[in-house]
Amino acid sequence: MRRLQNNYIRYIKGCLVVSLGGDYLERFFNMCRLHGIDLWNIRRENETCVCELYAADFRRLVPFLRKTGTRARVVKKSGLPFYIPFLKKRIIFFVGVAACLGMLNFVTDYVWAIEYVGNLQISDDELTDFLEEEDIHYGIKKAGINCEEKEKRLRERFANVTWTSIYFEGTKLYVEVKENEKSEPVTVKKKGTDIVANEGGVITSIITRNGVPMVKAGDSVEAGDVLVSGSVPVYDENLLIAGYQIYDADADIQIRTPVAYQDFIKKSYPVLCYTGNDTRVSFLEVFGRHFDAMPVYDFFLEKEHSSYEVVTQKEQLVLLDNIYLPVYYGKISKREYYIQYMTYTPEEMEALLLKRFEKFIFAFHQKGVEIVEKDVKIIENRDGMEINGDLLVIKSTGKHVDIAAAAKGEKE
Template sequence: MLQLIRFLKGYLLIRVCGNAPERFINLCSNHQIFLWDIQIHETYYTMKIGLSDFYRIKGFTRKTGTRVVVTERFGLPFLSVGMKKRKVFLIGIVISLGFWLMMSAHIWTIQLTGNFYITEDVFMDFLTENGIVHGMKKSKVPVEELEKAIRNRFPIVTWTSVKVDGSKLFIQIKENELLKEKDQTEEQVKENGKGFDLVAQTDGTIVSIVTRSGVPLVQEGQEVKKGDTLVQGAIPILSEDGTVRRYEFCEADADIMLECHKTYVEEVPLFYREKNYSGREKKRSFLEIGAHRFRFDILGIPYEKYDRLEQKKEVILFHTFHLPIYYGSEKIREYTGCEKKYTKDEIKEIFAHKILKIIQTLEEKGVQITEKNVTMKKNEKKWKMEAEFLLIEPAGVLQKTGICQIEDQNAEEQGVEVTE
């Protein structure tokens, strides 16, 4: 801060020589004139003094028999004198400063993280509806109100954080998959007045069933077909004579394990094209502003077959001021392609990797693998792998129940008259 004050007020580097320079320094100290960076040389002293204090030392030089010479000038007062001769340059600096100050007061980048079910396009449309757009003033971003609006608009969002950092708006959210499914089905039950059944998504045999809501229609060991109702989402309310008086609709919920067969088919062509890089490369720079990219290349790409590696960086000022401007370079590499045939060992390795990915995906879904049978066949054009699995997997997908409410009896009950 002291350096900034000195720069704004201006200061000088002076050289003091004569009979008693030490007495000159003492007189300045006694009269509250601050000197700094004092250095002793063979026949003179050098030191720095404020511009306003420099005009007060004229009498001291006569008393001490010293001579003061200004060697360098520093600070804004001397800079502005030089700038008067360069008015266009000075005006440019002022306009540039004004431009950056104006730009730094706006939002130029919106970053969303934590979204999985909510797509970025849907979320950006929501922000636009609420007036959150690129280029808006940072002071007009309602942080707390926006967080509440996000949770109200998207019930699946359980936590949200909105933060403005420089010219960037950071939005972090956390989603709840179970809450999403439950809210959607409950809302549909209320709107339609009907429940939801759990139906089989594939053929198989029921291994176990634990029902939480609804009426179970199957039992352990029973074989079912795709589309069969496993748990009914309409609970019958019986009258005294045992007939169905009405239905209480709900969302069927149960833990059902189903044993089923599944076959996965993977194909790989007999031949593949191998890239042989020639070693010839070409680099070119580019500038990307918004959706437009400008490449600094006049001659173009002289290669017939090539691929490119790209590196780019965003323009960020003062670590927090993000601009929609990117710069970088492209490395273009020439290659020649030759056709090669997969060996049997290579095919086995490829298929083994594919089977491993299938198994990992099934295990992530809570599926148990009890049997596995893999066969490989080859024809004139491709290799074909068939992997047959015997699985025990969670069963039941929600589907609107086909049962309708018994309206006649309800109306009859409402129309009963009591007489004495």
């Protein structure tokens, strides 16, 4: 039905607003109607009438206008046919917009970012390795990932994962996990351990909590000697050993042991001197292809010094917070420098060596090591200066080794 011709059809066909003036407007309207020319929104405005009609019908009005002595003036043109010349002039712009939308549609079918959420015990690297084993990586098509299956595999792979969810937001793949916080790492029950000396020296004190002490304060030991045994003998009624109970030996053992310290500093040292020829260029990386103007700069600038310090700032293009595109942009700054060798004075070398030695001593204090004696000599030679120190320290010692290994060592 003609009545159903709504504004959209009128827009597509194009319509005109016409102002009509004359004495026989009613006759003109009737003639239009009889010849199948649709008119709408006919309204009186003083002496004239304003109406709307299809643009294609306007030429058909001419004989009726002439016959009825009506004057017609086009007030407004609207609709798609009048917009086409505008489109034609800007065709490249519209093609560009269409190409951009097409490219966006293509790009959003792939994964361009991966984020892990909720993992505390499992590291990001472990999850990345898992995804790579499952053939999930940057640039994979989203349709090719079966999220439910991958979730199941993830739970199977990591025993402490109680819940997992793999989903997409835009072009970003989220791997969300919840770990069982109460579970502790599975510990293999030890078969018993001995405590052996880490280094040779004289035992200054030994407090045993578990096991049989094999040395006492004042004894000299070598590295690898058993200090506390985890094998506790069980005696029978005749005070003969009936067997052994195996424990993990536990004790606090202090040992007085010598520590040698040696350090060396060269007289000449390199210094980076920046020439001030800094270059900053922007770059673009699309689908792994890198574009920047640095080769052009290198070509035109003189290359007296070939050493550069290069700093790259790289950011990924993101649309609407979620759509990560395979487009990276940023800046590359290159600072040209050359290396100049400077020479320390003997006082500077001595001060530096002492500073390093003090740092070494401070680290010992931090670990609770008591320094009993120290004998430090600074010697200057042709290349630089060296420091030799002989320290006598009291420190805790002892490391756990399996009883079987310790027994084997003893046998050997």
